[in-house]
Amino acid sequence: MSITVESAARDQAGAVRRREISARELLDLHLERIAVRNPELNAIVSLDEERAREGAAAADEALASGAEVGALHGLPFAFKDTHGVAGWRTTYGSPLFADHVADQDDLIVERVRRAGVVVIGKTNVPEFAAGSHTFNRVFGLTRNPVDPSRSAGGSSGGAACALASGMVPLADGSDMGGSLRNPASFCGVVGLRPSLGRVPEWPLYNQWETTSVGGPMARNVGDLALLLSVMAGPDPRAPQALTDPGAAFAPPLDGSLAGLRVALSPDLGGAIEVDAEVAEIVASSGSAFAGAGAVVTDAHPLLAEADDTFRTLRAWHFQAKFGMMLAASPDEFKPSLADNIRAGESLTGADVARAYAQRTALSERMREFFETHDLLVLPVSQVPPFPADQEYPSAINGRPMATYLDWMRAAYVITVTGCPAISVPFGHTADGLPVGVQIVAPHGRDRFLLEVAAAFEAVSRPG
Structure with a gap:
């Protein structure tokens, strides 16, 4: 097999282990692609070719010595710039940290x-x-690899763009309101928001804050499962981590859609405004499920409290984490983020308690919903990739969007349920822009979700 940057990550890693290609040669292939695509797309930042070549040489030497190697041995990797990598520049996309060098690995990076x-x-x-469009004052704007005039999404927009354009074979990310799922949909790759506790995170300012999770991205579901198998599993530093070992999620995936009870809702019963073309594409996914033997019905859970729950917890979290920084450096924050942080200043204990009570009710309602359905299918993003010169879509179907969060409801209403959700590519707009569908499973059933997603991928993207 001839390895290219488009080859599956599993094939690339296998070829390195079998010494059919060296880690140095694989790195060179990716650096060549980066040199061609990254100047326009701006997906990878803080690139250090010298250190990368040293790492590839060390990987080859380890293989030559007969040392036991890991599942991702020799694969080039660029970590999300919100994840600390010891000895590497880590800016969080903020001018306040433009020259910051991390002194330790985050747990996800360590693994x-x-x-x-x-x-x-x-x-x-x-x-x-903050926000599902990737731009900042440190490195600038990341563009969509399918159409560079469009957004790559966010917040893991650089990761999704780098994947889709062949600059990396796998990518990590995090997801609060859709940051793994939205850019995956926009760029035509696969992104998983795992169940709460599936991918433990450390260090955190608050180990009990449970809106944001880390997770994997890949160009196909099997590769994503491989990366999840590395990321997942308990750790004593993360008290809410689920106990299943990471190896439980490794490929191969052998799921089937036959007989599954699929609830399909392009707009959650009118609760979210969805671009007409996106809604049509999501609705058409029902034929793929039904054609593979699933029983598809028009159904959805009632998630009316999800909007207030997410916005309250997000504002509370942002104020707690960034409030002092904003007070000290008010001009160093983009206005939309500053407004979101300030929204947390007026919250009371009763507001936060209400949000957690609602979140408990939402979780219980999803548990009950999944007693009569196996899966929920809905849009990932309510719009296709929008023009890159906009901060966020100002309207959907002519209906104004009041804030930079409104157009992300399809993702963040799932966030506060705690359920795992995956974005799988499915179709394109008339302009050729990628559109993914969001498949949601019960909390803790991440392996089942991966198997279902792989089966859906096989029927919707054969070959």
Whole structure:
């Protein structure tokens, strides 16, 4: 098999282990692609070719010595620029941290590095990962690899763009309101928001804050499962981590859609405004499920409290984490983020308690919903990739969007349920822009979700 940058990550890693291609040669292939695509797309930042070549050489030497190597040995990797990588520049997309060098690995980085990757740099993010459009004043704008005049999404926009354009074979990310799912949909790759506790994170300012999770991205579901198998599993530093070992999620995936009870809702019963073309594409996914033997019905859970729950917890979290920084440096934050932080200042204990009570009710309602349905299918993003010179879509179907969060409801209403959700590519707009569908499963059933997603991928993208 001839390995290219478009080859599956599993094939690339296998070829390195079998010594059919060296880590140095694989790195060179990716650096060549980066040199061609990154100047226009701006997906990878803080690129350090010298250190990358040193890492590739060390990977080859380890293989030559007969050492036992990890599942990702020799694969070039660029970590999301909100994840600390010891000794590497980590800016969080903020001018306040433009020259910051991390002194320790985040847990997700520690695990991926232990699996043998060759670190090449970081992937671009919005400022402090706030918003689903990737731009900041440190590195600038990341563009969509399918149409560079469009957004790559966010906050893991650099990761999704780098993946889709062949600059990296796998990518990490994080997701609060859709930051793994939205850019995956916009760029035509796969992004998973795992169940709460599936991918433990450390260090955190608040280990009990449970809106944001880390997770994997890949160009196909099998590769994503491989990366999840490295990221997942308990750790004593993360008290809410689920106990299943990471190996439980490794490929191969052998799921089937036959007989599954699929609830399909392009707009959650009118609760979210969805671009007409996106809604049509999502609705058409029902035929793919039904054609593979699933029983598809028009159904959805009632998630009316999800909007207030997410916005309250997000504002509370942002104020707690960034409030003092904003007070000290008010001109160093983009206005939309500053407004979101300030929204947390007026919250009371009763407001936060209400949000957690609502979140509990939402979780219980999803549990009950999944007693009569196996899956929920809905849009990932309510719009196709929008023009890159906009901060966020100002309207959907002519209906104005009041804030930079409104157009992300399809993702963030799922966030506060705690359920795992995956974005799988499915179709394109008339302009050729990628559109993904969001498949949601019960909390804790991440392996089942991966198997279903792989089966859906096989029928919707054969070959």
